[in-house]
Amino acid sequence: MNILAFFAHPDDETILIGGTLALLAQQGAQVHYLCATRGEGGENGEPPLCALDELGEVRAKELACAVEALGGSKLTIMGYVDPHVGEDEALFSFTDDLAKLADEVRKAILTFQIDAVITHGVNGEYGHPAHLTCNQAARQAIELLGEDAPLLYTVFPDFPGNPMPRLSNQDENADLVVDINATFADKLAAARCHQTQNALFVRWMSKELGRQIDLPEVILKLESLRRVSPEIPPGQLENDPLAIMFSIAGALRSTMEEE
Secondary structure (H helix, E strand, O other): OEEEEEEOOOOHHHHHHHHHHHHHHHOOOEEEEEEEEOOOOOOOOOOOOOOHHHHHHHHHHHHHHHHHHOOOOEEEEEEEOOOOOOHHHOOOOOOOOHHHHHHHHHHHHHHOOOOEEEEOOOOHHHHOHHHHHHHHHHHHHHHHHHHHOOEEEEEOEEOOOOOOHHHOEEEEEOOEEEEOHHHHHHHHHHHHHOHHHHHHHHHHHHHHHOOOOOHHHHOOOEEEEEEEEOOOOOOOHHHOHHHHHHHHOOOEEEEOOOO
16 A cells, blocks of 8 residues: 655654654555655754754754654655744745645645555644645645545544644544554654754643653654545445555554544
8 A cells, every 4th residue: 555644844744643654664654755845944953963954864864754753655855944933933835826836735645555544634734834735735635636546644633632732633533543562662753853843842731731851751652533525424434455454454443432
């Protein structure tokens, strides 16, 4: 099975769904990573690990390291420029040409003969405009392909017992909840690859939890997916190809509203 993991920035793939992607690779899937930007607009570490004008190059290398740790088959960076964070921590998308981006995603789907696309959720997780752009472009690409379209899944839909509801897409309910204990070490290794972002991961999660934590505690052990297109018919979850793979691995924690 060929999977396209399409995300906005380096580290999105790891933090949001890394354990699941590693599990799919272990089950024999070819996971192709498509990242819109090199993350030039992000942080450069505490203390700084590089000059800001070197950040895109450094983060691209960090992403390659993470993809290898997750067992990925191929990495493509699209070359869009990640805008810097604005005043009052304002966030921005990397493009306003959604049609162009959607067509590029469509071409990637055809090039790699993709069976399933995994991308950002409908709320952009915590509302990041770049994440929303990826979600919208993936949906448009699926529409452009019509009957030849692969399955489309989005990451971190909400589910009962969600350990980090603020990060989840509240307008989507999970079809699949995956226990990633078997690939936790791979996800942690991938997170460590993103060295420039490690301080940010820890700072953000420490603030959320109200106590100081270290990097291993940042790594969530439950991940979730929603199948957006086509939706899973009632009572047919057992026929979903990803559900089958997770079940074989003993990692499927719960399903469509606990069928």
